[in-house]
Amino acid sequence: MNKQTEAFLTKLPDATSAWAEVGLARTHESAVLHVLGEATYTDDIPEVQGTLHAALGLSAKAHAHILSMNLDAVKSSPGVVAVYTAKDIPGSNDCGPIIHDDPILSEGLVEYVGQPLFVVVADSHDNARRAARKADISYQELPAILTPQEAKQAQSFVVPPMRLQRGNAQSAFERSPHRVKGELYVGGQEQFYLEGQISYAIPKEDNGMLVYCSTQHPTEMQHVVAHALNVHSHKIVVECRRMGGGFGGKESQSALWAALAAISASHLKRPVKLRADRDDDMLVTGKRHCFHYEYEVGYDDSGRIIAAKVEMVSRAGYSADLSAPVATRAVCHFDNTYYLADVDIIAMCGKTNTQSNTAFRGFGGPQGAIAIEYIVDEIARNLGQDALDIRKINFYGRNDAEGRNVTQYGQKVVDNVIHELVAELEASSEYRARRAAVIAFNASSAVLKKGLALTPLKFGIAFNVTHLNQAGALVHVYTDGSVLVNHGGTEMGQGINIKVCQVVAHELGIPLKMVRATATDTSKVANTSATAASTGADLNGKAAQAAAHTIRQRLAEFAVTTYGGELTAVRFEHGLIHVNAQAIPFEEIVGKAYLARIQLWSDGFYATPGLHWDPKTMSGNPFSYFAYGASVSEVIVDSLTGEWKLLRADALYDAGKSLNPAIDIGQVEGAFIQGMGWLTTEELCWNQSGKLMTHAPSTYKIPAISDCPEDFRVALFKNSNVQDSIHRSKAVGEPPLLLPFSVFFAIRDAVASVGAYKFNPPLNSPATSEAILTAITAVSKMANAA
Template identity: 50%
Template sequence: MARATGRPVDELRERNFAGGPNGTETPYGQRLEGDLIRRVWAEAKQGADWERRRAEAEAFNAAHPTLRRGLGGFALAFGISFGIMAMNQAGALVHVYTDGSIRLNHGGTEMGQGLFIKIAQVVAEVFGVEVERIRITATSTAEVPNTAPTAASTGSDLNGWAAHAAAGAIRARMAGIAATAWGVPEEEVIFADGHVSAGNHRMRFGELARLCWAQRVSLSATGFYRTPDIHWDPVAMRGHPFFYFSYGAALAEVLVDTLTGEYRVLRADLVQDCGRSLNPAIDRGQIEGAFLQGQGWLTCEELWWDADGRLRTLGPSTYKIPGSREMPAEFNLRLLEDAPARANTIFRSKAVGEPPLLLATCVWNALRDAVGGARLDLPATPERVLAALRAGGA
């Protein structure tokens, strides 16, 4: 369409974003929050100084016979929930001990993504204590049965609410004991800074735990959560399958050698919607890693089967995964500010595992721009980039 109309491809994408005059309903009947897709796109373009760099790239390409710069963008609304409704549930187990320490177990698996510390932060917030009090134990179905997979970017959403429910049940019991001891209404009892207080009364969290034990009040609870307001008809292909959408936009610039097809990603600018982030440092790491993983998926991770149908790309010697040199030389990332989740997610946060992976599509779009819009199959290896350049007459 861009070639046929002579319009910039990013302009056509922007004109067709959901929301505004285009409506917000998806083909399967669920509505998008169309304002956020436009917001992340506008902020990404502004932060990247997009129009100036587009003009610079055109001037560069006109002056260099063998090198060519390309720019590309991508924006997305990523639905968060399992497509199989039964998987949208989680459980948790919390114990409070008389020394004020807290033991936490939940159904999520820690695989380096920072899930455990996020759920520990949720429990610490409920009890008003420092996160160092929380001892997280390895996931086990002996403690929390029938766990859902830790996948679909739902780990914090599901397990965070389950842990919140368990901790909240214990906190309510503890508040009742404190209220009785002090002769105040339960709603006046405050848990904060490692202490419990109401009016002029105050004691350490561990002291209240010992008082609860002395009065034979349970300091153990299970919590359960099921994602609300989702449904799906697999026959009609209609419904409301996602609890909410995570929005993001990314812009990339590449430099391509037209003689060899080799290229470098010079710069990437991302704006990612994390709602009210549970842990911005972890979310930033997840976004950076996901983007590079997506870049590898789109550019260098090529699968190859022989004539007998055997997969030959079995290991690092034959299967190219992205490394440090594939990381954009300049990587600018911002979390969308002042955009708490509209859905009742845990502390109004949003998932951040998989959405940024797809933002790496901007690298492919930048490569397509550099080769003149010719067909560029995936993964966009240097060989395929060279073939596209030749097909386009470069």
């Protein structure tokens, strides 16, 4: 923790004047277990006697018909117990989350290198993996589409293109004094969770199945396994105590692993564990969607946007997966913090012969917002203005009177704090003085060039699909006063459990240490939504609060019946229940309530109000509220090699009334570095045959400690959610991933200085050293030509 962050946390209220368990900086509920190595992940669960291990046989072709598949050598390999193909699946051969176009195992057509063809079950993990490589397969190759540009040209899409229009963009272009037109490519990103995909299936009596699965969506895993085994959902229990990271990669794509482990276990009547090797994991699973954009924007002399048109096409991969909602969110976030009166946005999900891309932190929001930021950056350079000033002039209005507070999809922005937040960060980061210093440095430095950028963010919170915005929870109070809470959210390191425990402790007026969260379990809370879309704490916190409140009311009524007084005067705090001028320990009243046969457990449910969305018109009120933020980054670039370093980063994030500032600041820091990796170092490369070449840490570069800035200043903006979210807090999962936009544009600023800031560098993402050097070369040529 840096000194700035430590100082910020020390200023937070310690609740000495008014008792509280929310709003306090508490450590992660598994922090000690993490440090001691005692936190149990799926692969750490003690194996049941007779456990077998599975591995996948994968396609070597990007697009082909299978002519023959001889598995004799696989079956005769040491330790092999069984080999299963698509014909051995008892029920549905499908794991698609929305559209049923995603086979668990190929049935004769392969559509990407790495597509699972069969599963091998053996007595050990290594024996299964060795055997899987011995298959003799003949293919009839077919033409393959590998890039989003190729998909657009071929009109190859996994779902029909979507279009959002507001106003009359063409007419607005005609009255625009200036136009900027161009293309941009933004690459994808591997989730690179520390714990890979894994499922452990244990057969139970009466055709039941217990599946331990590292997943963000236990209910979806329950459904997929039930359909694959051709049984009802009540036969399947899916449990997940924690994940070693998810980032969206374990929302839908854990289904393949859960299904194959369960199918194998069902056939053999023995436990089967399917743990993906890192290379197999990266070859098989989808990533963040890369996007290609063609844009045109009209603007006036001040830099205010008058008209905007963009066509964006993503690399969806071979199946639909979650590409449609990802594209929808990209469309809804194209505006970022800017009011766009006349727009025409087209989004296409390109069907390519690559891994089926999926959810990733931000879920299309970052891909939508970076396009408009790139455009604003170009407008500023064309006008010879500071990009921050162009950003400010295009911000959403503060109120109805300004008439600039309705999004392109029709939702009114009623909680806008971007003006105040950016002003605070501009001052605290000393942006103007540093801008002058950067310009002066570059004027006297021939090789090393500095860059500086301030970028804002606005991010909508809720699932695009309205019915997913619901959650349930169970709260049990035991006779010793301890409390157990179970909810539908999953813990992937983000701290959802500690936040839910704080909410329950606060509601019951007891110390946090008296509350414990248990593993997410489909047999406890049913029909849950994925822990995604930054809604985990919002939804499950509200559900747990509702359950705890019911118990609190029962105890309050019992206390008044027993001790007298007024119900409205009963207080729960510091582990005591204050009633009729008496302070009785919580556990004492709980014990007496049990003897009086008062129910000491309750369920709770929450559904986010006020949401609606029409996918046909692409309009509605899809978000409960917006989270805001901004960051400033300063970089230095070697213009001879393209090497660069982040010198300092300042980030200010709107978490509303934070449930746990320590957890939230950690989330902001982590998101910043992860997003910086996406935009600068994490490059996905496929060869001409369609094989992913960056399928291991040796070829895929995530940020390391050395890439973090020595001067990293993160703070939470003082605010309160205007919506009735859990204790007026705001989500902190996905939105901060947009903060490192400032790193990318600081690099672009440094590159532009090579041409005296007169030319727009053609810099795509990720801005690797090679890409930076290419952009520098282009700017130098433009400068020489001028």
